Amino acid sequence: MKVLNSDRLDRLAQARWFELQASAAALKGDDAFAERLALQANIYAPAHSSPEERLRALAAARVRQRRAETGTVRRTPRKFDFLYAPTLRGLSTEFSSLAPLHPDVFSVPKHELDHALETATEGALLEKYRRSVLDARPHVTGGLVQHAYIAEQYGDASIAARLAAICNRRLFVHGVRDPLAIAVSTYNHELIARHGGAYRFLAVDEKTGFGRAPLDLDRRWRFRPRTLLGRATRRHAPLPLAAAHRDAILDEALGAPRHYAVGSCYARHFEVWKPLDLTRRPESTRHTVQRLFEAIGVNDALEHPAFHASEGTTVHRLMVQNLMNVQCEGHALSLGLGYANRAIFSNSFLMGELYAFQADDRFAGTELAGLTLALTVPLEQWVLLPAALRLRLIEEGRLLAFCNEVLVPEWLASHAAWQAALSRHLLKHLEAAMVDCLKDRVGRDFEQFLKHHPAFENAWPAAIAALGRHPRQSPITSPRLRPRFAGG
Structure with missing residues (x-):
């Protein structure tokens, strides 16, 4: 396994970079992100960077900044500048993590917004970030990236x-996105x-050895992993799944891409309804989050290592x-894998990156072949x-060996x-019968969306061809729903 960041000087340089990023996040008012970055700095250089001391220093810097701002002319209290909400399966988890990487953007962490909607405390959420960020x-x-309770999907219009x-x-x-996708x-x-x-x-x-009772980190010989070849050729019967279960899920999925129902519900409350095409096109060099930056009016030329893994x-x-x-040594750890230069920036899975390594020949035939991965820890x-x-x-390399x-x-x-x-x-x-049911x-709904946003007629040619320009009025269910699954 080729490790890419085991050299002490390289790790020290990376730690200093994360310290600078933590300071920038703290001065922007993003305390949770600053804390994660300070902890990552400690992972790279435990002897150099104390997360406790770093966090105390960041807190003191924020206090000094707020004191300096005392007495300045008070502005009209701000609210959030934008709302991002997708129809469904619309990169909200990804955008919630990546948007705060922009020096001029603040986005409420996804779990906080989910909780506020669940408990009807969005007013308190605004007050919290009005004091620390917006004003x-x-x-x-400052904006909101909605993940759960999408109106006219899994939430009501309110x-x-x-x-x-x-x-x-x-x-x-x-x-x-393309309704078929x-x-x-x-x-x-x-x-x-x-x-x-x-x-x-x-x-x-x-x-599997995942999710089980803890292993002793230093007695690796007691846990003998089965080889990939041996396990792949001996067993692994397909998961039994009743056709009724598959049909129920498919019925929901075919009713999911209702762009007009979702968009028009939100648009009633906003001056501008700006659809953002999330299609990842092979010929494009821009990450989809850069398109979001363009939509909200900040510098969309920003590049970041985290943009290269999804x-x-x-x-x-x-x-x-x-x-x-x-x-x-009596302490519990949970170790896993992730994308290098990406895992630490997720605000859904709060993991630190212990080491980066190149996926070797063992990963051939998987989606991870040739990529740079990380050993991670919560x-x-x-x-x-x-x-x-x-x-x-x-320093002793015990985690790498494991x-x-x-x-x-x-x-x-x-x-x-x-x-x-x-x-x-x-x-x-989607098979032909499924496409008919989707239509x-x-x-x-698709026709109404295109009527309001005709630019998308050229964006999704497959959907235009499949759904047509004059769809018929739809029943809720269809006898053509049942798909043909290989083997059953």
């Missing part, structure tokens, strides 16, 4: 009105979430949601370790078992 930093564009009330009502950015993506995600263990290997592979993929979820529990566990133990773990000898082989074996169990149930495209369910 204190007029140059920062959700749109509640969110508009804490925004200045100027800009609603609506994440949209949304239906496929929604079906696959919901099937995995409900019947595939929510991306956890243990649900479909009883022999949270919105199945293989990413299989990495971050499968951790191996270990014990080390930040909340890392900060609880004694400082001396943090230093020893990094990753190479145990974690990587077992992840690959478990991934093969998971694919064998679930891959036959997943959709790659029945959302064709009228």
Whole structure:
């Protein structure tokens, strides 16, 4: 395994870079992000960077800044400048993590917005960030990236009105994709979430080492991973799944891509309804988050290492949601895999990057072949370790040895078992009968969306060809719904 950042001087330079980023995040008012970056600096250089001292210094800097601002002319209290909400499967998790990487953008963490909507405390959420960000930093564009309770999807129409009330009502950015792609993506995600263990290997592979009782980090010989070849050729029957379960999920998925229903609901409360095409086009060099930056009026030329790996993929979820529990000198750790220069920037899965390494020949044939990966650990566990133990773990290479000898082989074996169990149930495209049903369910909605936003007629030629320009009025269900699945 080729490790890319084991040199002490390289790690020290990376730690200093993260310290600078933590300071910038703190001065922008993004305290949670600053804390994560300070912890990552400590992971890279435990002897150089104390997260506790760094966080105290950042807190003191914020106090000094607020004192300096006392007595300045008070402006009209600000509200959030934009709302981003997708129809469904619309990169909200990804945008929630990546938008705050822009020096002129603040985005409320996804879990906070979800909680505020669930508990009807969005007013308190506005007050919290009005004091720390919106009023204190007029140059920062502050916004909301909605993940849950999308109005006219999984939330009622009142959700749109509640969110508009804490925004200045100027800009609603609506994440949209080709309806055919949304239906496929929604079906696959919901099937995995409900019947595939929510991306956890243990649900479909009883022999996996992930999610089990802790292993001793220093007695690796007691855990002998099965080889990928041996496990892949011996067993792995497909996961039994009743046709009724698949049909129920497909019925929901085919009714999901209702761009007009969702967009028009929010647009009633905002001056501008700006659809943002989330299609990743091979010929484009721009990341989709750069298109979001353009839409909200900030510098969209910003580049960042985190833009080169996506949270919105199945293989990413299989990495971050499968951790191996270990014990080390009486302390618990959960180790996993992630994308290097990306895992630390997620505000959904709060992981630190211990080491970066190149995916070697063992990953051939997987979606991770040739990519740069990271050995990860939950930040909340890392900060609880004694400082001396943090230093020893990094300098003695014990974590690297465990990753190479145990974690990587077992992840690959478990991934093969998971694919064998679930891959036959997943959709790659919609069959003709499914497309007919999609046309029945959302064709009228699609026509209305195109009427309001005709530029999208050239964006999704496959959807235009499939759904047509004059769809018929739709029944709720269709006898043509049942798909043909290979083998059953």
